[in-house]
Amino acid sequence: MARIDVNGLELDYELIGPERGQPLVLTPGGRYPRDTAGVPELGQIFADQGYRVLLWDRPGCGASDIAFTAPSESVMNSDALVGLVRALDLNNIILVGGSAGSRISLMAGIRMPENVSKIAVWWLSGGPVGLAGLAWYYCGDQIAAASKGGMEAVAKLPSWAEQTAKNPRIRDILLAQDPDEFIATMQKWGKAFGYSDETPMPGISAADFAKLTMPVLVFRSGKSDMSHTRRTSEWVHELLPNAILQEPPWGDQEWNIVSTFPIDPANRRGRFERWPLIAPDVLAFLARGT
Numbered sequence: 001m002a003r004i005d006v007n008g009l010e011l012d013y014e015l016i017g018p019e020r021g022q023p024l025v026l027t028p029g030g031r032y033p034r035d036t037a038g039v040p041e042l043g044q045i046f047a048d049q050g051y052r053v054l055l056w057d058r059p060g061c062g063a064s065d066i067a068f069t070a071p072s073e074s075v076m077n078s079d080a081l082v083g084l085v086r087a088l089d090l091n092n093i094i095l096v097g098g099s100a101g102s103r104i105s106l107m108a109g110i111r112m113p114e115n116v117s118k119i120a121v122w123w124l125s126g127g128p129v130g131l132a133g134l135a136w137y138y139c140g141d142q143i144a145a146a147s148k149g150g151m152e153a154v155a156k157l158p159s160w161a162e163q164t165a166k167n168p169r170i171r172d173i174l175l176a177q178d179p180d181e182f183i184a185t186m187q188k189w190g191k192a193f194g195y196s197d198e199t200p201m202p203g204i205s206a207a208d209f210a211k212l213t214m215p216v217l218v219f220r221s222g223k224s225d226m227s228h229t230r231r232t233s234e235w236v237h238e239l240l241p242n243a244i245l246q247e248p249p250w251g252d253q254e255w256n257i258v259s260t261f262p263i264d265p266a267n268r269r270g271r272f273e274r275w276p277l278i279a280p281d282v283l284a285f286l287a288r289g290t
Helices: 039-048 073-087 100-111 128-155 158-166 169-175 179-191 206-210 230-239 254-258 275-287
Strands: 002-006 009-016 023-027 052-056 093-098 116-122 216-219 243-246
Touching: 002 073, 009 039, 009 073, 023 039, 023 073, 023 100, 039 052, 039 275, 052 073, 073 100, 093 100, 093 275, 100 116, 100 206, 116 275, 128 158, 128 169, 128 179, 158 169, 206 230, 216 230, 216 275, 230 243, 243 275
Parallel strands: 023 052, 023 093, 093 116, 116 216, 216 243
Antiparallel strands: 002 009, 009 052
């Protein structure tokens, strides 16, 4: 475990696996930290197969810092990942991620395509209702708290409890924000999740997808998944120049089932606890030629 300054933000990260292994970046979803059940377990499988795995806390997640200057949270996170990769001098990398981690992986790949060999993603958030839910999940309670009780109320939200426990600087950063400016930023970040008929994923245009010419493995979402719609995964596959669309190793109701799981790090429970099931398919994809 280590910390490094990237563009003025201290990011918490860990590298596992052989030092000379090909770098593989694993990014979880939500605002969940890198030690969330299922994430390090999946990372260890890749490490055991010879990959140098980067597990990291995105800004505002786990023990990393947060800022509110980027045009959207996704832009902040993808820019942070690009900066982290460069700061650690990682080359010819593989990007792997699910849910929000899929969005950040793709956006980071767009920003450094010359340094990315392959990408594998699943649970791609999309659809009008799914994206509206993200706007509230990430920004709605922040706006409500700030409008009622200022930044002190924001800092007391349960959504910041884990981060402030791991990184007390988070509370200081939150309290330093002007409430009106913070609300305006959250409105802007919420708007960035808006659905568009022009692209399946917010923050990524059709022209952006075309930049991802490296092989990309897209796991098709379940028909019943309203947070990561099947059409979103199929549409992303259609826009990528060199993509494979593949069925995941779990059933159609997977997201509906795991989203009810308790968040219990001590007992290794959580929404991502079954992610290690995807390892064989990802490893098979990585073993193929370009």
